[in-house]
Amino acid sequence: MKIVWRCLTLLTATASTLALVAAPAAAGSAIVGAPGAGDDYFPLAGNGGYDVSHYDLDIRYEPATRAFTGAATISARATARLSRFNLDLRGFTVRSVRVDGRPARFDRDGQELRISPRSGLSRGERFTVSVTYDGTTGRPTDNTGALYGWVSTPDGSFVANEPEGAATWYPVNDHPTDKASYDFEITVPAGKTAVANGEPRGQYTRDGWTTFRWHAADPMASYLATASIGDYDLRRSVGPRGLPIIDAVDRDLGPTGDDGLARTAEMIDYFGQLFGPYPFSSFGAIVDDDEDPGYALETQTRPIYAGPPSQSTVAHELAHQWFGDSVTPARWQEIWLNEGFATYASWLWEEHTGGRTAAARFASLHAQPETASLWNPPPGDPGAVELFAGSVYNKGAMTLQALRAKIGDAAFFALLRAWYAGHRGGNVSTSDFVRLAEKISRQQLNGFFRTWLYTPGKPTTW
Structure with a gap:
């Protein structure tokens, strides 16, 4: 059964704004x-x-x-x-x-x-x-x-x-x-x-x-x-800088059940160079043999997979440890900050390992007609029922590639590193990201993000 990503991310809402809401009361009562x-x-x-x-x-x-x-x-x-x-x-x-x-x-x-x-x-x-x-x-x-x-x-x-x-x-x-x-x-x-x-x-x-x-x-x-x-076997290995990697693989999957995990340590090293140090004290995976859920989820330090994952899916869930698990949206409306980033990271891994470039992935997707489901709903506010729509993943990732082309590689990768370093362990909003992108690129980008994140349909100019 095909495993579907369900990794489960322009008001500035902060953790204190949301988590500390209480019913109004007179002072002192x-x-x-x-x-x-x-x-x-x-x-x-x-x-x-x-x-x-x-x-x-x-x-x-x-x-x-x-x-x-x-x-x-x-x-x-x-x-x-x-x-x-x-x-x-x-x-x-x-x-x-x-x-x-x-x-x-x-x-x-x-x-x-x-x-x-x-x-x-x-x-x-x-x-x-x-x-x-x-x-x-x-x-x-x-x-x-x-x-x-x-x-x-x-x-x-x-x-x-x-x-x-x-x-x-x-x-x-x-x-x-x-x-x-x-x-x-x-x-x-x-x-x-x-x-x-x-x-x-x-x-x-x-x-x-x-x-x-x-x-x-x-x-x-x-x-x-x-x-x-x-019915899991626990398998231990060591990643970059001595990071413990603990995988739990269902025995029913046989010797190939963890094949998609083989390059985990390389991925951690690569994403660490791009984004900053891995956020947590360990990593690993849970690979189950029950494919009824039909998805993977970036459970912190130990993503869970409903069946044997592909290398691309593992890269996606690993990238979430930076973007989603450590740097976490303050509102579910802004889930593109999880899914767009993790999808784009899997594109970067594919390019790094000799596959299609991120630019080629973007071009292939952008060639799809205006009627394609790729373009809607807008990833910046997809709605609760469409929280895991394909556009949140793919159009969200395209937003980042379009931004990279607009501001240049140096500014773009500096932005990703600064985004993680400045918000590690915290909660964020899209407006936080826009402000940081404008500061680093020295460009006015409100119109760009409005086109890609909040406007229905296929972007043609930005």
């Missing part, structure tokens, strides 16, 4: 944290009034019955004086909620888990929330009908959250503007392997169950978290 982070495409994704610093997730999963039990401990800081706040969680039965170790009142309203601490929270106060929950998992779908979140499979789980599917398996502030570090403790039947982000911190087997511990120290958007389970 307690407020109810907002049930959404303010995203136009997904109004109920995320929450307002607090900022998460760490998730500690303890999960037990039985693939045969899909029985799931979870205990989540969330470390956060209140950004307003709160009488109540929300977490995103879909399904499951919540058994208990504690705030700083004390029982807290809670209720459910759709995907919102509403929590009322006994004494409220002061602005700036650091606190922990502990939630125990259980239930049966399924095969959830996003607003386009594609499988996402915790997808139950015959041998385990395929976990890929983009855009707001993290709430299908843990309580979360589910918006890209609230990044946090993670610890995972995943218990599965002996013989299964559980793989998450970051690096392994040991495993043990007791009474027919194996517990795998993983630690992800680098701040991560919730849509990039994974806890995939299957």
Whole structure:
């Protein structure tokens, strides 16, 4: 089955603008944290009034019955004086909620888990929330009908959250503007392997169950978290500068299942030269044998593939570690900052390895007629249902090649390096990119970006 990229990116919205939204209140009075982070495409994704610093997730999963039990401990800081706040969680039965170790009142309203601490929270106060929950998992779908979140499979789980599917398996502030570090403790039947982000911190087997511990120290958007389970073999190698590379490959795929990963270390080195140092403490891949999802996702440090990936797909997902995972859009409307950049990076890798040049790819695509689906919707604001439209990927990448031709190679690659260096670990908008491009190129580029990103149809002059 063909693997379809679904890597899951002109207002200046910042992380604080979106993640800290709360209901209006008189100065000094307690407020109810907002049930959404303010995203136009997904109004109920995320929450307002607090900022998460760490998730500690303890999960037990039985693939045969899909029985799931979870205990989540969330470390956060209140950004307003709160009488109540929300977490995103879909399904499951919540058994208990504690705030700083004390029982807290809670209720459910759709995907919102509403929590009322006994004494409220002061602005700036650091606190922990502990939630125990259980239930049966399924095969959830996003607003386009594609499988996402915790997808139950015959041998385990395929976990890929983009855009707001993290709430299908843990309580979360589910918006890209609230990044946090993670610890995972995943218990599965002996013989299964559980793989998450970051690096392994040991495993043990007791009474027919194996517990795998993983630690992800680098701040991560919730849509990039994974806890995939299957019949995986873990394969370790070393990348540039001693970078650990940990691949999990399903045994059913045989010896060629990881062929597309063979040049990963070379790719890391090449993209590091173009964009700047690799952002995180490790890398790798999860290669599953369940092609029903039909896509790959750039889960942080360990992209997940529904089947054996091509070299081009691996390059695409790797490039996302810079553009999407480290430098992350503040609004889903601006997903082209993920997909256009990663698609263009795969073009650069093809050129670097003796294939078509990026200019030739651009020319071939631009030769397509005005009626081609390539041109719409505009990649700068595709709409929630068209979030993963082909134009977001290809017209987004063409935008970068057209910009390269307009401002010259020296300015263009200086722009990519400065974009990453200046926003590493943060959240960005298209307007941020436009301002930086104008500063580096010393050209006025509003009209150029309006033509390529926001105007329907095929660009003819720019």
